Amino acid sequence: MSQTATTAMTPKMIYNIYIFEFNLLISYNIIIEHLILKVNNMLDENIFKAYDIRGVYPDELNEESAKNIGRAFIKYTRAKTVLVGEDARVSTPALRKAILSAIQESGANIIFANQLTTPMFYFAVVDSKVDAGIMITASHNPGKYNGFKMVWGDATPIGEGSGMEEIKKLAIENIEIKKSKNNTPGEITKIDIKEKYIKKILSLVRISEIKSMKISVDAGNGMAGIILPRLLKQLPQLNVENLFFDIDMSFPNHEANPVKEETLKTLKKSIEQSDAHFGVAYDGDADRIGFLDENGEFIRSDFIFCAILPKLLSKYPESAILYDLRCSKILPEEIKRLGGKPLMTRVGHAFIKKQLSASNGAGAAELSSHFYFKDFYGVECSDLMLLYLLIIVSENNKPLSKIIAPFKKYMQSGEINFEVKNKNKKITEIKNKYGKKTKNYSNIDGIRLEFEEDGGLWWWFNVRASNTEPLLRLNIEANNKDLLEKKLAELTEIIEK
Known part of the structure; x- marks a missing residue:
């Protein structure tokens, strides 16, 4: 028999072991709870895109991530006053409450412009003379998505290479950007800029040049429906077939995407039935606009931009005109023919706006149906594009298909x-x-x-x-x-x- 005998454990030893295991279990549970809390508060890095922040609510983007983004935004921009606008998605109120709270806690004042289109948001930012702006929107994406577009006070975008990486880093770290004890919470002021916006864009063209005609307009149940009735009221010479002007960003009729043929079926039918001169389709946040001719044929955005070039280059002779690298060769050829300077850009509004500003260009076109104008702070304005086309069709006194035909060379x-x-x-x-x-x-x-x-x-x-x-x-x-x-x-x- 072995000399090494097992020592019998005393009651005190057994008690100490139980106490040790109990404390170990408590520590284990605390660690698990901490990890669960950290995972719940963790930001999905994939929501940070080249041009904006966008993700599925609440799986990828939720109230906690909105708070982190709001605090990071103020930390990076050092903004004292921020304008906030929003679209009408179901998740928008929850995200708005979270991001407004974070901005206020960071000590910045807020001008809240309520529901508006993205071009209206850009106008509101510049007109209100704020330091920066945030638009709560996921553009044309399905209703389950939401996100944030961020800009400086001159409507210059914050995107890849212009602040997005820094905001992403701060938000992901959650910098535990903790509120300073010395911070006084910011105040919220509400504004309505609809009438001022309409006055602005009407000041950029001569609407007296627009002749009597019939058009079909599909707002796609998106944010265009908030401003189009007021804008079209200023153009009594138009006979307008209104399609899906009621705002419902679950998009019950079709995706609000003006470059997808399958989303344009109702608009094509309306053009045919009403004998319209042309058709118009907006995307969800109304920063893109597409056009169909009198036959219901979709017109590429590079071709439609060719049609309005004479207006831009008569206003700004010999100016640079920008186009993204997917556009047809006909566009730079037309720019040169009319005395302009064609400049090719990469895809994406953040990059185009930066280059448009640097070149002091008169305008820019993107194949995705974004149109940019020097007159409108160098950013997109779909409503201004519509006004220009109405004038062009009026001046040419012929069908839109005939105006576009010379540009279909290739x-x-x-x-x-x-x-x-x-x-x-x-x-x-x-x-x-x-x-x-x-x-x-x-x-x-x-x-x-x-x-x-x-x-x-x-x-x-x-x-x-x-x-x-x-x-x-x-x-x-x-x-x-x-x-x-x-x-x-x-x-x-x-x-x-």
Whole structure:
């Protein structure tokens, strides 16, 4: 038998073991509770996009993240007064309450402009002479989404490369940006800028030049419905077919996206039935606007911008006009023909606005139907774009399809999306295959390569990665249909293999 005998435990020893295990269990539970609290308060980094903050409510974006973002916004901008506007999504009141609370606790005053479109928000920020602004919106995204657009007091956007990274870092750290004991909570003032906004945009054109005509307008149940009735009231010479002007951002009739053909069916039918001169479609927050001609055919935004170029360049001769790298070659050709200076930009409102300001340009167009104007602080104004087009149609005294026809010189693929796991690797593969053959190469947004072929033929393509999804976006243009189809098949095979 072993000499090492098991020592019998005394009652005191057993008691001490129980006490130790009990304390260990309490500590374990405290740690678990702390981790759960930390996870619940943790920000989803993916909501921070290149141009704004956007996510599904409440899974990706909720009240706690709104508070963190609000505190980070004030910490970064050092704003003393902030203008806040909002759209009409179901989740907006909860996010508004959270972000207003955070801004107030940080000591900043708030001017609350209530529900408005994004162009109205930009106007309100500049007109109110605040330090910065926040718009609660997820643009055209489905109703389950919400988000924040952030700007400085001159409506300059806060995005990638202009403050978004810093705000993201502060918000994620939750900097425990704790409220200073010396902070006095900010005050809230409410304003209504609808009439001032209408007065502003009407001051930029001569509405007396608009002749009597009939148009169909689809507000898509979005925020355009809050201002269009007041604006159209100022244009009694128009006979307007109103579609979905009631605001309901669950979007019960169709997605409010003016560049998707499937969302335009009702508008096409309205044009046909009412014999309208043209049709108009707005997106959810009304910073984008699309157009259909009298035949119900969708008009690309680069073509429609070509139509109003004479107005912009007569007002600002020899000025720079910007266009994103997906636009047709016809747009820079028209800019040059009319004496302007074409400047290509990357995709995204934050980047375009920065370059438009730096170049002192007269305006800019994005293929996604964003239109920017020097007269309107260098930001989007869909309502101003509508007024310009009404004047152009009135002056030409012919159908919109005839006005647009000269700009349809070349063939386009339209933007095609491909699901790709490793986007950067695929872009590098395409670059390696085509890079040595190109006439012009640009990498300002993905890659854009131009080529010349025998017999005076040419083509170009752009491949860029989506900022939010595992997608590659492809655009091709050529001056020959067979060449376009050949190159589209060629690139599709490379991307999909």
